[in-house]
Amino acid sequence: MLTEKQIRAFKPREKDYVVSDGRSARGEGVLILKVRPNGTKEFYFQRHVDGKKKLAKVGVWPSMSLVEARDSRREQHGKVAAGGTFQNLMDAYVNKLDGESAASVDDVRWSLKHYVSEAFPYLVARPASSIGPGDIRDIIARMIEAGITTYCNRVRSQLHAAFQMGLEQEFNPRSYHQDDVKFGLQSNPVASVPVQDDWERPGERALTVEELATLWQLLPEKLSLTTAVLLQFLIASGGQRPEQLLAVERQQYYKDHLLIRNKKGKDGEKSAHAVPYNKLMRQCLQTMAEISANSAYPFEGKVVGQSLHANSLSRAVTKLYGRHAEKFEGPFTLRDIRRTCKTLMGVVGLSKELRDRIQGHAFSDVSSKHYDRYDYFKEKQRGLARWSTWLEKNAIKSPWTQL
Known part of the structure; x- marks a missing residue:
């Protein structure tokens, strides 16, 4: 495996040349360092797709350290290996509730379809790992613009639970290899979107x-x-x-x-x-x-x-x-x-x-x-x-x- 000392010592040549960071598990791809004739040293994530070599630039040394490049490679691998879309994630969560005979399953199925899938078709087609807090914010903001108050917190809670399920799948060593669809999640994007607390006050209204x-x-x-x-x-x-x-x-x-x-x-x-x-x-x-x-x-x-x-x-x-x-x-x-x-x-x-x-x-x-x-x-x-x-x-x- 590469070290910072080795990278510093590599000298430019007449043509580009690459040095691998070491072997990885089959199918996971590998981090490589490309040394340019002008002395620039670049990190790339290399993998094979349908028998062809694919390169994705990760960063430039030394502004990106070797440790940071390795972390980025792992993230890149997660995105590649995990083809599960946002829609796949929501479907998996609803199926989980259905299997548990949860009282909320019909409500969750309807609200995720109505407020997320139908309202943001381009978003749900993206990999779940690419969904960020801003995307969740936009979903909730559209509900608020439509005059929906307390229920926007319900949808936020449902989305949070769906991503949490995906995270547990990702890091549970007992169940990870049992699931065909992987999501490659590193964090829960809903966690950064605040609950609208002023719409959660206990109800007091009763009609005369x-x-x-x-x-x-x-x-x-x-x-x-x-x-x-x-x-x-x-x-x-x-x-x-x-x-x-x-x-x-x-x-x-x-x-x-x-x-x-x-x-x-x-x-x-x-x-x-x-x-x-x-x-x-x-x-x-x-x-x-x-x-x-x-x-x-x-x-x-x-x-x-x-x-x-x-x-x-x-x-x-x-x-x-x-x-x-x-x-x-x-x-x-x-x-x-x-x-x-x-x-x-x-x-x-x-x-x-x-x-x-x-x-x-x-x-x-x-x-x-x-x-x-x-x-x-x-x-x-x-x-x-x-x-x-x-x-x-x-x-x-x-x-x-x-x-």
Whole structure:
């Protein structure tokens, strides 16, 4: 192997000549030093592609030291050997989540496709190792320019996790040789892009009774039928999580209840959450059945066989407020509707424990986790019936709102 002393001692000749830094593993390429007739000494990364010798200039000695040239050669080799694109990296991350039955997989798949792949097709075709903090910044900046606030942090988090997965693959000696696609990552480019902390404050917004009545009466005329009925169903069901509800296939809607599979359990364990029907929920389901009684999902989106996406629902709520801001006391989002239901069910007289059970919250005390196997179905059924009666009186037949 070369030394700094040897490089200093090399004298120019009439023609260029090269000296190798030593042999490397087959296929990895090698660092060479080229000495020019004028005395210039240049480092090159030499490799063979399809039987032909390829040279890539690394730097000039002594402004680049031998150690720096070797480091650069390793980086160059990583970029050559690792053909995995940015798109390959995101696909691998989604596949990982899918294999783990992660609750977030559908949301991650949709957001990476919508905000990254479709918005930056030229970027996702590049090697993942060439993506830098500036590229990630541009992705998030475009979302912010489009008026997206909190969710831009979600996408940043997803991208950070994807690159972190690629890094772990790169440096885990047990799994490195098991993966066909290599990414050659040296660092996580997302780490340098800051989280927008001011958009991560805990939510406090809950609609008043009058605002909820206004919202309910706006829905049928101001949104598509499926979106409007879905929002009514979410409210009537006590504020279920939209992502979980929309993942429930029609076959999980039984005679007197629907069954939500919560994938947030430890190690992918799925817990079942039964939601009894009340009068308003049945009316919503009947409306959707009249549109299509055979679709895979009761609330089908534009794509046949696929459920409406929670992000589409969220945007619809935000736009609805924007068009009718004068009718409300302030901005609200889809997440605020779940909080509104939780708050107003308390006004109806439902205990906090029952409201938690209706919304599918996990109970972490020892008794609930290990000993209590009672399903509280009857209690939830009575509670949702009271909620439905209250909604009919205060939201559907509201004395406050005349549109």
